[in-house]
Amino acid sequence: MARILFDNVTKYYGSVKAVDRLNLEIVDKEFLVLLGPSGCGKTTTLNMIAGLEELSEGDIYFDEQIVNFMPPHIRDVAMVFQSYALYPHKNVFDNIAFGLKMRKYDRAEIDKRVRDAAARLHIEHLLDRLPSQLSGGQRQRVALGRAMVRQPSVFLMDEPLSNLDAALRISMRAEIKQLHHSMETTFVYVTHDQAEALTLADRIVVMQEGVVQQIGTPDEIYEKPENLFVASFLGNPPINLLEGELAAEGGKMVFQKGGFRMHFPEDMTVKLQAHTGRAVTLGIRPEDVNEQGAAMPGSAVSGTVDTVLPMGSEQYLSMTIEGTEVFFRLGKEHKHKDGDSVSLEVNRNRLHVFDKETRRSMLWG
C-alpha cells in the first residue's frame, strides 16, 4: 500500500523552476494522471516519485516516511518509459526478470512470475527474442511486464503510449485500465494526451509551467475548469472563447460582445451579478449546442456557416462570431453546407465564464 504526499515540493534545474511548490496527495490504489503540455513539470514530478530526481525544496512522503533522499532502487516503485527503455542486450525473459534478479528472488519464483506476466500480456512466445526483434506494441508490453512482475506498491508511467500508432493506443489504454483494476496498486501516469487522461484517470492533475492548475476527477476537470488554461487544454476541438463584457439587463446577467449577446441562467446570474462591466472571456464547448427547439435571441448563436467539416460520425461547423472563429460539433441529422445560415441553441447551463485579467473561472473554484 502506498500513499504519496508532496509537501511544498519545488524543483529547480539551474535557475529554471521545473516544479513550483507542489502540494499533492496521491491516495492508495488511485489512478492519478499528470496532464499538461511538454515542459510543464509532469515528468519531473514523476521522476521525483521514483527517486530519479532530487528535490530542491519540500518533502515527499510514502505513507508516513519522508523519502527525499531514498535512492530509486530502495523505493518500491516500477516505471514504464515512453521509449520503453528495454535492455538491448537482454532477451525478453531477462528484461522482465531483471528487477526480480536484482532483488534476489529465487530462480523458480522468477520463472513463475515472468511466465505469468508474459501470459497476461500475450507475449509468451516472444520470451527468447531480443528487443530489436520486436514491434513497438510488443516492446511496450515487455516494458509493462517488466514493471508488473515486481508487484510494486507504486506504478509509474511516463507517456507509455505515445510511441504507438493510434489504433494500438486505444486498445492499450483499455489494457492499462484493466491492469490497474487487477493489480490494485497506486498508478501515476504522465501524459500530454487529454483523451488518455480522461479515459484512464480516477483523478487528473493539470499542470502548466511547473504549477498545478487544477486537481479533480475527469468530469470535474472537463465540466468545471477552474481557469482558462484547463478549459482550453481539454476538449477536442478546443473550447470556443469569446472576449467581451458582463452587463446587467432587467435583473439578469448578460455577456455581450458587439452585437452578440448571451443570457446567463439563474444560478450563474447569482454568481456574476456583482461583476457588471467586468471584461470576461465566455467559453462555449463545441458540443454544447443543438439545432432543436426555437432558438431565442440571447440563448443562441446565429450566423452563416463558413465551413462544414464532416468527421464521419459527426460534423464540425465553423462560424464567425463578431470576428472570432468558433467551431461547433453537431450530429448528422441535419445536412449543412458552406454558406448556410444557421441558428444553434446553446446549452446555457454549460457556459463558462473567466475573468479576463486573472484568467480564473468566475463560476467554479
Place this chain on the structure above:
Amino acid sequence: MSAQSTLFSERAEKWRFKSRFSERTRNAVIFSSSLILLVYVLAPVAWLLSSSFQSEAEIVSVPPHWIPHEPTLENFDAIFFQEFEEVTYDTRRKVDPAAGGYIPSTAKDLVPSMWNSFIVSVSVVILNLLVGIPAAYAMAKIRFWGRQASVYTILTTRVIPDIALVVPFFLVIKNLGLLDHVLSLIITYLAVTIPFTVFILVSYFESLPDELDKAARVDGCSRFQTMTQVFLPLALPSIVAVMLFAFLTSWNEFLLALMFTQTIASQTLPIVVASFTSDFTISFSFINAAGVVAIIPPVILALFFERYIVSGLTAGAVKG
C-alpha cells in the same frame, strides 16, 4: 509490338548495358584503389617480416629480395638463445655484420624488456578501465556540478603534446623515487591514455538513452550496478577499442620510456630495440627480427578483438 514500345525496349536494353558496364568499371576502380592502399600499408610490414628471415648479407645485397633466397632462423635464434660476446673497438672487425652472426650488446635485454612492456601495458589497460569506466559513466549520466567543466578539462589535456610534459613528469617521478622503475611508466602512461579512454567512453555512454539508466535504477540497481549490469555489456565494443588503444600506446611509447628508464629493470621493448643501433656495428637482420617479435602481441590482440574494433570506434546509438 508497336514501334514506340520497341523503341522503349531498345532504350532499356542500352541503358541496362550501360549500367552493367559502369558497375563493372566502378568495381574495378574500387578494387584497384583498395589494392594500392593495401600494398602501401603492408609493404613495410612485409619487408620487416621478410628481412627477419634473411641473413645480414642478403639484406644488404642489391637488389633486395622480397622472398629470402636462403631463409634462416638465425636472427630469432640469436634473440632467444645466443650467448652475448662483447664487441669492442678492437674486435669490431672480428665479426662482420654483413656476414651474419653479429649480435648487439643489448640483445640479451630483449626478452626481459618484452616482459617489462607487457607488465606496463597490461597494468595501464587495467587501470584505464578501473578509472575510465566509472569516470565516463559519471560524466555521461550523473548531473553534478562541474560536469561539463571536467569533460572539457580532460579533453584539453589531450591537445598538449607529450614532449611538453616530459620535464614536469620527470620531476614528479624523480621526487617519487621511481626513476628506472616500471611504475614510472605506468603512472605517466595513465596520464596520457586515460583522457582518451574517458573521452571515447563518455561519448558512447552519452549515446545510450538516459531512460535506460533510469529503468535500471528503478529496477533495483544502485549506480554501480547500473554501470556494471547495463552499461558495461552495451559498451563492450568501445571498451575493447580503448583497451587496445591503451595497450598499443603503452607498448609503443618511446619518449617517456627513454627519459625514465636506465637499466633493464624497467626498460621497455622500444628502448631496447632502439639500443641495437648504438653499437659499433649494426645488424639490420637482427633488428628486424626483434621488430617482428615486438609486433606479435599487438597483432594477436587485434586479430582476437577484430570484430569489436570497427564497431567500437564507429559506435553510435544502440538500436533496440
